[in-house]
Each structure stands twice: as structure tokens, then as C-alpha cells.
Amino acid sequence: MFKTEILAAVLAICSVSLAAPAPAPTDAMPPASVTETAAATATPPATPTGLSKVQQILLSDTRADAINNVLKDDKDFLFDFNTARKFGPGAGGEIVQATRKAFPALTGTGIGMAVGFLGPCGFNTPHVHNRATELLIVTKGTVVSEMVVENGVENEAKQPRNVMNTLTELQATPYYMGALHTQFNPTCDNVTFVAPLSSDDFGANTIAQAYFALEDDTIRAAAGNHVSGADVDKFRQFISTNVALGVEKCLMDCKIPKN
Incomplete structure (x- = not known):
């Protein structure tokens, strides 16, 4: 009799947990998408200072970064x-x-x-x-x-x-x-x-x-x-x-x- 009562109580608790709906997101804090999260963390590195232009270019992550951050003047290409x-x-x-x-x-x-x-x-x-x-x-x-x-x-x-x-x-x-x-x-x-x-x-x-x-x-x-x-x-x-x-x-x- 005692075991039967315990089993019935456990089943009742599980049914309540499974039936409870997940809390809806509030307007104040909407869930962030994967794209938004990646964009928030991909901040460009600071341009090195106190280095020659060649050194700065070699340390740049991409050619675009080198042109945007180091070779800023059109005359740099002349x-x-x-x-x-x-x-x-x-x-x-x-x-x-x-x-x-x-x-x-x-x-x-x-x-x-x-x-x-x-x-x-x-x-x-x-x-x-x-x-x-x-x-x-x-x-x-x-x-x-x-x-x-x-x-x-x-x-x-x-x-x-x-x-x-x-x-x-x-x-x-x-x-x-x-x-x-x-x-x-x-x-x-x-x-x-x-x-x-x-x-x-x-x-x-x-x-x-x-x-x-x-x-x-x-x-x-x-x-x-x-x-x-x-x-x-x-x-x-x-x-x-x-x-x-x-x-x-x-x-x-x-x-x-x-x-």
C-alpha cells in the first residue's frame, strides 16, 4: 500500500512538470540569434601604432584591413x-x-x-x-x-x-x-x-x-x-x-x- 502511494505521487509531479508551458520571452530581453551573437563579438582589432607602414600591413588580418587602416591615402598607391x-x-x-x-x-x-x-x-x-x-x-x-x-x-x-x-x-x-x-x-x-x-x-x-x-x-x-x-x-x-x-x-x- 505504501509503495503504491509513493508511485502515484511521483507520477503526479512528472505530469505537472511536463504540462507546464515554457516561459515566453519578454519584450525587454528578446532572445539573441546566432548571427547577432557572432556580430556582437567580431569587433575589429585596433590598428597598431608606433610601427612602420610595412609592419602594420604585415600585422593586418586581411588585405582589406591593411588598405582601410594603413593605406588610407590614394597617394599611398603612387x-x-x-x-x-x-x-x-x-x-x-x-x-x-x-x-x-x-x-x-x-x-x-x-x-x-x-x-x-x-x-x-x-x-x-x-x-x-x-x-x-x-x-x-x-x-x-x-x-x-x-x-x-x-x-x-x-x-x-x-x-x-x-x-x-x-x-x-x-x-x-x-x-x-x-x-x-x-x-x-x-x-x-x-x-x-x-x-x-x-x-x-x-x-x-x-x-x-x-x-x-x-x-x-x-x-x-x-x-x-x-x-x-x-x-x-x-x-x-x-x-x-x-x-x-x-x-x-x-x-x-x-x-x-x-x-
């Missing part, structure tokens, strides 16, 4: 190679570079640009680009181009092959990433070329300066021990920073005195 010229440091001309540091809008694009201005007999000394392939296009004048690609690329005499061409207006040549290359203006007129590169931070390593930055003993060994310490110092003193006057015949033809 680079003027003429105003960027310094007319030096070499006597034969200069190379103006549009990298992400000089032109932050390039950050993350994987492309950069160099424009070369070579005066009469101007010589862009041998160099490599650490992180990019280059396509050089002559837009004015004549350029003699040379490239040594890598070990194992040889001529018929089994010597390192020098890929050499004379380029005139609107002719082009590629320089592979890490390949040694150089340009020379063999005329008495000014030359201009443009060179897109496959990196916004392509880098450059000028071979003569890099070679003579080594220890004297290393230089002598690499040269077959035919260079003395005094010669090394002499070469260090006379190597130009970037673009130098070169090729004696051109200097004579253009009546340019040697230094």
Missing part, C-alpha cells in the same frame, strides 16, 4: 621614380628601387621594380638578387647585358658561360634568382631601363664589394695567391659604391677622363 632619384652615388648613373620599404603598397604582393639610369659609359657593376628573378627591359638607348648563371653552365671550352647580349629599345632579357649579372652603356648617350622583380624585398649583393669584404688571406687564396695585401687595400679604395664608369674604349670615344 611611386614616382623621378622624385626618388638621388643622382648618385656612382658617377655613371643610378638604380632606383621600388621595394616594400620604399613603396609599402607592394607589401605582400611578391613584386618589386628597379629603374636604371646609366650615363655615357655607365656601368652597373656585377651583382646578384638574393630573393628574386629579374626581367630587364630597355626603354631608351643601348645596354650590353651579361649573366653568369651558376656552376655547371659552361661554354664549349668548359668554362663558365657568359650569356651576353646587346639590347636596344624595347628588348628584354631575364636574370635568374641568384645569377651574377651586370649592365653597361657602351654609348655616349643616356640610357634608361626598367626591371620588374619577383619579390617586394628582392635584395642585391654587389660582388666586388662583397668579395673584398672578406679577410685578406681568404681573398688571396680565392685569387690563387696572386693578390697581395697591399693590392687588396688598393682595390677597396677604388671600388665604386654601385654604378661606376667603365670600359676604356667608351671613355675614350666619349672623351671622358679616367679617374
